[in-house]
Amino acid sequence: MSSSATTVDPAEVARFSRLSAEWWDPAGKMAPLHKINPLRLTYIRDAACRKFDRSARSLGCLSGLRILDIGCGAGLLCEPLTRLGAQVVGVDPSESNIAAAKVHAAKSELLIDYRCTTIEEMNRHERFDIVLAMEVVEHVTDVGAFLDRCAAMTKPSGFMTVSTINRTLKSFALAIVGAEYVLRWLPRGTHQWSKFVTPDELARHLERNRFGITDQAGVVYSPFADRWSVASDVDVNYMLIAEAV
Amino acid sequence: MSDHSGRHPVQPIAVVGGGPVGLAAAIALASTGENVTLVARKVPYVDNRTTALLGKSIDFLDDIGVWRLCADKSAALKVMRLIDDTGRLVRAPEVRFSCEEIGRAAFGYNIENRLLIAALEQRASECASLTRIDDDAAGIIPGDAAVNVIAKGGQQLNARLVVGCDGRHSLCREAADIAVERRDLGQTALTFNVSHTRPHRDTSTEFHTPSGPCVFVPLPDQRCSVVWVSRPDEAARLSALGDAELGRAAERQAHSILGAMSVEGARFTFPLSIERPARLAAKRIVLAGEAAHVIPPIGAQGLNMGLRDASDLAELVAECLALGGDPGSDDVLAGYQRSRGADIASRTFAIDLANRSLISDFLPVQPARAIGLGLIGSIGPLRRLAMREGLSPSWRNNLLRMM
Numbered sequence: 088m089s090s091s092a093t094t095v096d097p098a099e100v101a102r103f104s105r106l107s108a109e110w111w112d113p114a115g116k117m118a119p120l121h122k123i124n125p126l127r128l129t130y131i132r133d134a135a136c137r138k139f140d141r142s143a144r145s146l147g148c149l150s151g152l153r154i155l156d157i158g159c160g161a162g163l164l165c166e167p168l169t170r171l172g173a174q175v176v177g178v179d180p181s182e183s184n185i186a187a188a189k190v191h192a193a194k195s196e197l198l199i200d201y202r203c204t205t206i207e208e209m210n211r212h213e214r215f216d217i218v219l220a221m222e223v224v225e226h227v228t229d230v231g232a233f234l235d236r237c238a239a240m241t242k243p244s245g246f247m248t249v250s251t252i253n254r255t256l257k258s259f260a261l262a263i264v265g266a267e268y269v270l271r272w273l274p275r276g277t278h279q280w281s282k283f284v285t286p287d288e289l290a291r292h293l294e295r296n297r298f299g300i301t302d303q304a305g306v307v308y309s310p311f312a313d314r315w316s317v318a319s320d321v322d323v324n325y326m327l328i329a330e331a332v
Numbered sequence: 333m334s335d336h337s338g339r340h341p342v343q344p345i346a347v348v349g350g351g352p353v354g355l356a357a358a359i360a361l362a363s364t365g366e367n368v369t370l371v372a373r374k375v376p377y378v379d380n381r382t383t384a385l386l387g388k389s390i391d392f393l394d395d396i397g398v399w400r401l402c403a404d405k406s407a408a409l410k411v412m413r414l415i416d417d418t419g420r421l422v423r424a425p426e427v428r429f430s431c432e433e434i435g436r437a438a439f440g441y442n443i444e445n446r447l448l449i450a451a452l453e454q455r456a457s458e459c460a461s462l463t464r465i466d467d468d469a470a471g472i473i474p475g476d477a478a479v480n481v482i483a484k485g486g487q488q489l490n491a492r493l494v495v496g497c498d499g500r501h502s503l504c505r506e507a508a509d510i511a512v513e514r515r516d517l518g519q520t521a522l523t524f525n526v527s528h529t530r531p532h533r534d535t536s537t538e539f540h541t542p543s544g545p546c547v548f549v550p551l552p553d554q555r556c557s558v559v560w561v562s563r564p565d566e567a568a569r570l571s572a573l574g575d576a577e578l579g580r581a582a583e584r585q586a587h588s589i590l591g592a593m594s595v596e597g598a599r600f601t602f603p604l605s606i607e608r609p610a611r612l613a614a615k616r617i618v619l620a621g622e623a624a625h626v627i628p629p630i631g632a633q634g635l636n637m638g639l640r641d642a643s644d645l646a647e648l649v650a651e652c653l654a655l656g657g658d659p660g661s662d663d664v665l666a667g668y669q670r671s672r673g674a675d676i677a678s679r680t681f682a683i684d685l686a687n688r689s690l691i692s693d694f695l696p697v698q699p700a701r702a703i704g705l706g707l708i709g710s711i712g713p714l715r716r717l718a719m720r721e722g723l724s725p726s727w728r729n730n731l732l733r734m735m
Contacts, residue, residue: 113662121663128655146365146653167656194477195658196342 110161238296353621354497360646502623520567529591
């Protein structure tokens with residue numbers, strides 16, 4: 088009704104609304120991500136509350152913290168982190184992901200700084216209390232350079248959370264054969280096993296930046312309960328916290 | 333797809349309806365620290381119904397700071413007797429449950445609804461994060477990102493989650509487009525309170541008559557609340573009696589075990605029905621209390637079920653908020669359906685069956701009921717199981733944890 092002087096293409100808006108709905112549908116294409124999201128959030132929230140001396144049970148427990156979410160997709164982590172009080176910057180190289188994230192954040196009435204960019208292109212002087220690299224290192228071309236940038240943008244008082252898939256025989260069987268071919272949770276070709284990263288490799292890259300791994304947890308799937316949980320087994324999916332030492 | 337969320341600020345949670353379940357839900361949800369708006373007009377509670385609060389209900393009311401405000405106005409229920417008064421060929425033996433058998437101080441506590449509501453109202457007014465709109469809801473319009481709630485006086489708000497505690501003719505249920513299956517039972521409950529000349533010894537007695545159960549539930553002092561279920565014409569006849577005559581009729585029905593009875597205050601009649609909505613949640617709206625289940629007043633399950641609705645919902649919402657979630661998201665709605673669906677369905681079925689077998693003149697049903705009650709009555713472990721499950725079903729917690 089009030090579209091007199093706009094350059095917005097309604098077809099584009101409709102496309103991003105659809106894409107955003109796809110991302111945010113707990114039973115849709117992103118179902119696996121929705122299933123592990125509570126675990127990732129709990130892990131990040133609890134690490135933040137330990138580090139910054141907050142109570143995880145109080146609403147707004149992350150208030151005042153600046154968080155960078157690299158590879159944010161449509162904002163599945165950005166939105167809840169914002170509701171917990173954090174100021175979140177979400178970056179993603181995909182323009183359509185960022186557009187979908189913006190559409191959803193507007194509906195949720197959340198202020199989130201979404202940017203279509205990569206960490207390499209960001210202003211190298213920006214600093215964050217928490218830098219998240221969730222499910223991204225297995226997709227980057229140079230893990231070392233990527234982690235160097237992450238470390239540089241983490242405040243000395245802050246921490247980094249990395250989650251990824253280990254390079255083991257078990258991960259080949261489960262993450263590639265199982266998830267992509269048997270269960271078809273993910274499109275074939277989503278992952279290349281050779282690009283998976285072991286915790287030791289991450290540790291070496293982080294050490295070079297004077298970061299140490301202070302916590303490590305496996306994320307395991309139990310097929311009978313159809314449920315993900317945190318465990319000590321880091322053979323397939325794992326998350327870790329790295330802090331400046 | 334109309335979205336009305338633009339014009340008014342979006343609140344996280346609104347509760348519609350100010351009965352005991354609405355008040356309890358609002359208090360429990362507000363205790364998460366999140367802002368809750370209660371849309372309900374304050375009205376004086378008119379009827380004289382009482383509620384036997386069982387097991388977990390007491391724990392829940394204690395948790396939300398309500399029980400301490402009304403505990404002294406309640407009467408403990410320590411013994412429950414079920415007496416077959418059907419005058420049929422095959423009668424069930426008397427069943428007597430004592431709370432000592434399951435190591436509890438009492439099965440529950442009977443309290444007049446108006447006193448319970450007064451305590452809930454007092455607690456609600458103390459909650460810092462609870463705002464009240466003292467008006468009835470006139471319109472509920474679901475939107476993609478929030479639900480628009482319009483009060484009769486024109487006041488409006490948008491909420492991520494709306495909790496419909498607005499009773500049998502729930503506006504929220506209609507707005508969520510949830511169909512309801514309703515069956516009239518052809519029975520009417522007459523309720524009134526009596527004082528009596530003999531002590532009740534903390535014993536609730538349920539007489540099972542061919543037309544329905546008649547229950548005497550202890551109140552403080554030598555008083556009882558009476559729920560007398562019968563055919564509508566009989567209920568109308570009883571209801572029209574003078575106090576003295578109704579007192580005599582009640583004494584006769586109770587076989588004088590409580591001595592002479594005198595009727596206190598007014599009496600009310602409620603046609604009995606069973607109502608089951610097709611779902612318990614949709615479109616950012618969840619249903620609780622009688623909006624979610626209407627069952628006959630047998631075994632004091634109705635309001636206890638409603639309080640479990642409130643308690644489970646508050647727990648789910650607290651978990652959601654602790655992870656920065658949207659309280660009206662599909663995750664929360666699906667979790668509520670999972671946790672409440674089975675409890676409500678199984679209880680509605682059990683109460684329906686118990687009620688039907690009592691009024692059925694179909695002979696084979698009678699021995700079956702006689703044997704059923706006889707078995708439960710005579711086998712220790714079964715008795716204890718029946719008692720414990722009646723108080724708080726054990727599998728509920730497992731279900732909640734499976735989320």
